[in-house]
Amino acid sequence: MLSFSQEDKALITEIIDDIKTLIEAEMHDPESMKISEKYSMPVSELAAQFNNPVLGNLFKSAFDFHGMSAILALWTLAWMGSGGAGYPIGGSGPFAKSIEERYLTLGGTISYKSRIDKILVENDTAVGVRLVDGTKKRGDIVLSAADGFSTIFKWLDGKYSNDTIKGFYETLEPFPPLVFVSLGINGDYSHEPHWLWFSLKTPIEIGGEEIQRLWLRNHSMDKTLAPEGKTVFSVMIPASYDYWTQLEDKQEEYLVEKKRIEGAVIGAISELYPDIKNNVEVIDVATPLTFVRYTGNWRGSYGGWLFTKKTMSLRMPLTLPGLSNFYMAGHWVAPGGGLPAAAITGRVAVELMCNNENIRFTTSMP
Numbered sequence: 082m083l084s085f086s087q088e089d090k091a092l093i094t095e096i097i098d099d100i101k102t103l104i105e106a107e108m109h110d111p112e113s114m115k116i117s118e119k120y121s122m123p124v125s126e127l128a129a130q131f132n133n134p135v136l137g138n139l140f141k142s143a144f145d146f147h148g149m150s151a152i153l154a155l156w157t158l159a160w161m162g163s164g165g166a167g168y169p170i171g172g173s174g175p176f177a178k179s180i181e182e183r184y185l186t187l188g189g190t191i192s193y194k195s196r197i198d199k200i201l202v203e204n205d206t207a208v209g210v211r212l213v214d215g216t217k218k219r220g221d222i223v224l225s226a227a228d229g230f231s232t233i234f235k236w237l238d239g240k241y242s243n244d245t246i247k248g249f250y251e252t253l254e255p256f257p258p259l260v261f262v263s264l265g266i267n268g269d270y271s272h273e274p275h276w277l278w279f280s281l282k283t284p285i286e287i288g289g290e291e292i293q294r295l296w297l298r299n300h301s302m303d304k305t306l307a308p309e310g311k312t313v314f315s316v317m318i319p320a321s322y323d324y325w326t327q328l329e330d331k332q333e334e335y336l337v338e339k340k341r342i343e344g345a346v347i348g349a350i351s352e353l354y355p356d357i358k359n360n361v362e363v364i365d366v367a368t369p370l371t372f373v374r375y376t377g378n379w380r381g382s383y384g385g386w387l388f389t390k391k392t393m394s395l396r397m398p399l400t401l402p403g404l405s406n407f408y409m410a411g412h413w414v415a416p417g418g419g420l421p422a423a424a425i426t427g428r429v430a431v432e433l434m435c436n437n438e439n440i441r442f443t444t445s446m447p
C-alpha cells in the first residue's frame with residue numbers, strides 16, 4: 082500500500098500499527114477496546130479517508146462485507162497475522178469432523194438426522210426435546226446451538242422472551258442469505274489469484290437482482306478438493322430471501338431458475354477465463370432455501386447478526402428469562418457471528434452451566 086500511495090503514509094502506518102497492537106492484545110483488553118471504538122465505522126467510511134481514490138476504492142472492495150464495522154477487517158488481519166485464523170485445508174467438512182472427534186473423545190454422543198420441533202418444559206424448567214417423529218428425549222439440561230428464532234419463538238412458543246430479545250429479531254440486521262455456486266473445472270488455474278473481485282462487462286440476474294460484480298474463489302491452493310489438473314471455483318452472492326421463499330412451493334420454477342443461474346455464472350466467469358465455458362464438469366447451485374433446509378437458520382442467514390456500530394458492544398443473554406436448565410450458544414447470541422462466535426459462546430455457555438451447578442469449570446486447553 083505504501084509503494085502505491087505515499088500520500089496515504091500516515092493513515093496506512095496508523096492502520097498497520099493498530100493491527101500489530103491487536104495481534105498482541107486480547108479482545109477485551111482496554112487497548113483493543115479503544116481500537117475497536119476507533120474503527121467502529123463502516124469500511125466505506127474508513128476507505129473514504131484515503132487521499133488516493135484508487136487505493137480507497139481497492140480497500141473498500143477488499144474489506145467491505147455487508148457494511149460491517151471496519152474493526153472486523155482489522156481483527157481478521159490480526160488473527161491471520163498471529164496464525165489464529167486461516168483457511169482449513171479440506172474446507173468445512175474436515176473442520177467439522179475434527180470438532181466431532183474431539184466431542185466423542187470427551188465422551189459425548191451424537192444423534193444425527195434427529196430434527197427437533199419442540200423443547201420440552203415442565204414447571205418452567207427445560208427437561209428435554211421432542212423430535213419431528215414424536216420421539217421425546219429427556220435431559221438434565223438443554224442447550225440449543227441451533228437457530229435462535231426457531232429456538233425462542235417456535236420450539237418454546239415465545240413463552241420465555243422479553244422486549245429486549247424480541248427487539249433483536251425486529252430491529253437488528255442479520256447476515257444475508259446466499260446463492261452459492263460451486264464449479265468443478267477441467268483445467269489448472271493454480272497460477273491464478275485465489276480470490277478475485279471483478280466487475281462484469283455484462284451484468285447477470287440472480288434471483289431477481291442485477292449483479293454487476295462477482296467474488297470468485299479459486300480453491301487451487303487446497304489440493305484435497307480436486308484431482309491433479311482440475312480446479313474448484315466458488316462464487317458467493319448475497320440474495321433476497323423473499324424472492325426465494327415465493328419459489329418454495331413452485332418446484333418446477335425453482336429448478337428452472339437454478340438451471341438459469343448455472344448458465345449465467347458460467348457466462349460471467351468466462352469473461353475472465355473464456356476457456357472454462359467448455360470445461361465445467363460439475364456444478365452445484367445452493368440457494369437460500371438450500372441453506373434453510375440444511376441449517377434451519379432464520380431467513381437463510383449465513384452468519385447470524387452483522388457486526389456494526391450498533392451491535393458491536395451488545396451483549397446477548399445465553400439464557401432465557403423465566404426458564405431454568407436452559408442455555409443457548411452459536412452465532413445468534415453473539416453479534417458478528419461466524420465460527421469464532423459459535424466457539425466462544427459454546428465455551429461461555431458451559432462455563433455458565435458449571436457455575437449454576439457448582440462445578441468448577443476446567444479445560445484441557447487454554
Ligand SMILES: Cc1cc2nc3c(=O)[nH]c(=O)nc-3n(C[C@H](O)[C@H](O)[C@H](O)COP(=O)(O)OP(=O)(O)OC[C@H]3O[C@@H](n4cnc5c(N)ncnc54)[C@H](O)[C@@H]3O)c2cc1C
Nearest residue numbers: 195196197227375376377383384411412418419420421423
Ligand atoms: C458459505 C459460507 C461461508 C462462510 N464462511 C465463514 C468464514 O469464512 N468464517 C467464519 O467464521 N464463518 C463463516 N461462515 C459462517 C459460519 O459457518 C456460521 O456462522 C457458523 O457455522 C455458525 O455456527 P452455529 O453452530 O452457531 O450454527 P450452525 O452452523 O448453523 O449450526 C446449527 C446446527 O443446528 C442444526 N439444527 C437446525 N435446526 C435443527 C433442528 N430443528 N433439529 C436439530 N438440529 C437442528 C443444524 O443442522 C446445524 O447443524 C460461513 C457460512 C457460509 C454458509
